Amino acid sequence: MTAISQDFAPPFKLIAPYFIIGVVIYLLSAIFALFVDVSTLYFLDVAVLGWVHLFLLGFVMMIIFGAMAQLVPVVLEVGHFGVEFFYIIWPLLLIGTILMCIGFVYVPALLPYGGTVVLISMLIFVLDIFLTIKKVKKFNFAMTSVIIANIFLFLGVIVGIILALGYAGQIEVDINTLLKAHVYLVVGGYIIVTIMGLSMVLLPMFGLSHHFSCKPVEIALGTMSGGVILVVIASLFDIAIVAYLGYLFSIVSLFLYFYQGAILYATRARKEHDIYAISLYYSFSALIVSLILGIAYLLNGAQSILLSSGWLMMTGFFGFLITGHLYKIVPFLIWFERFSPLVGKEKVPMLADMVPNKSAKAQFFFSAIGISIATTGLLISSNILFKAGISSLVVGAIFLLQSLIYMIRFKK
Numbered sequence: 001m002t003a004i005s006q007d008f009a010p011p012f013k014l015i016a017p018y019f020i021i022g023v024v025i026y027l028l029s030a031i032f033a034l035f036v037d038v039s040t041l042y043f044l045d046v047a048v049l050g051w052v053h054l055f056l057l058g059f060v061m062m063i064i065f066g067a068m069a070q071l072v073p074v075v076l077e078v079g080h081f082g083v084e085f086f087y088i089i090w091p092l093l094l095i096g097t098i099l100m101c102i103g104f105v106y107v108p109a110l111l112p113y114g115g116t117v118v119l120i121s122m123l124i125f126v127l128d129i130f131l132t133i134k135k136v137k138k139f140n141f142a143m144t145s146v147i148i149a150n151i152f153l154f155l156g157v158i159v160g161i162i163l164a165l166g167y168a169g170q171i172e173v174d175i176n177t178l179l180k181a182h183v184y185l186v187v188g189g190y191i192i193v194t195i196m197g198l199s200m201v202l203l204p205m206f207g208l209s210h211h212f213s214c215k216p217v218e219i220a221l222g223t224m225s226g227g228v229i230l231v232v233i234a235s236l237f238d239i240a241i242v243a244y245l246g247y248l249f250s251i252v253s254l255f256l257y258f259y260q261g262a263i264l265y266a267t268r269a270r271k272e273h274d275i276y277a278i279s280l281y282y283s284f285s286a287l288i289v290s291l292i293l294g295i296a297y298l299l300n301g302a303q304s305i306l307l308s309s310g311w312l313m314m315t316g317f318f319g320f321l322i323t324g325h326l327y328k329i330v331p332f333l334i335w336f337e338r339f340s341p342l343v344g345k346e347k348v349p350m351l352a353d354m355v356p357n358k359s360a361k362a363q364f365f366f367s368a369i370g371i372s373i374a375t376t377g378l379l380i381s382s383n384i385l386f387k388a389g390i391s392s393l394v395v396g397a398i399f400l401l402q403s404l405i406y407m408i409r410f411k412k
Helices: 012-033 046-076 083-105 108-133 141-167 175-207 215-237 240-266 275-300 303-338 357-379 383-408
Strands: none
Touching: 012 046, 012 083, 012 303, 012 383, 046 083, 046 108, 046 141, 046 175, 046 303, 083 108, 083 141, 108 141, 141 175, 141 215, 175 215, 175 240, 175 303, 215 240, 240 275, 275 303, 275 357, 303 357, 303 383, 357 383
């Protein structure tokens, strides 16, 4: 288990906006999906592009940036190069996300402006991360994954700006050619590599896992990085066989990551099946189903299978992995800042006391049922099923927001 020190942790008021805005955007993205017509949907549809950017930038990236603001200095045991940067990253990321979503759905001319604002926010983030890492003398797996992920993020955002300019009609580019490179750099290269790195800190810490092998995730990091590079090369030079090799590397990497999760599960000392644990069960189950659908798409080529695989990867795997960890990270940060100084002086709450179990279970139930039904709706191109699932997901997102506010405002 990676050693952790709270000596370098920034104040919670720095991180809180990332979590609050991320969860609000999660709710808005669910509401957005209510207005999508899945009967004629394809992966380059403006509704798909708008929703994907809203979900990934406004929810996934916003939460990851907040978590990284806390975990990078804690794990590396050095202070941020410029912790004040994080006070301006979230407003820029939020504004850029909104402009990009409006640009995709309504006003394409806004895309370059939204993309530029997102680029600035991410460049500030990457700059702080690299200058923080520069102060570290001893490397570990988490740090290696952070370095690789942020290199991919930088490249992915640059490609994204080029795509935004092309989509707005300001420059001539082959959008289909660059799109795969952009998706793989950001989703595979940044989000998934970051998840691998953070998982090896958070999963052992919250599950109290000890004496386990890290070899599967180390191989997974290498194969995912190789897969991303291969897909980018294939996109730039239009080499189909290289692209398929990149897909194969990525699929193998995610199966290895799943296997690493199984190892951590088997070696954990904490056995209770709380909201955190059941969220991870659903998340990793969604990962496997998404991979099976991805393989089916490579063999079949049906748009409905591709959309279902991507939807389940994002809402099922990313979504539940993030929401599950919020039930651990937020109470931990609140407890450390608000109650740790009182230890030994008066009675303080346990971390489990700070989680609203009823609303957390309701969030899990409505979200899990909703995502499962919506996935089925996408597979068979049924608007009725899809909207029924999304309606349930909206209810789950409301319970998630309620739970987050409860944990942040928790008092004895």
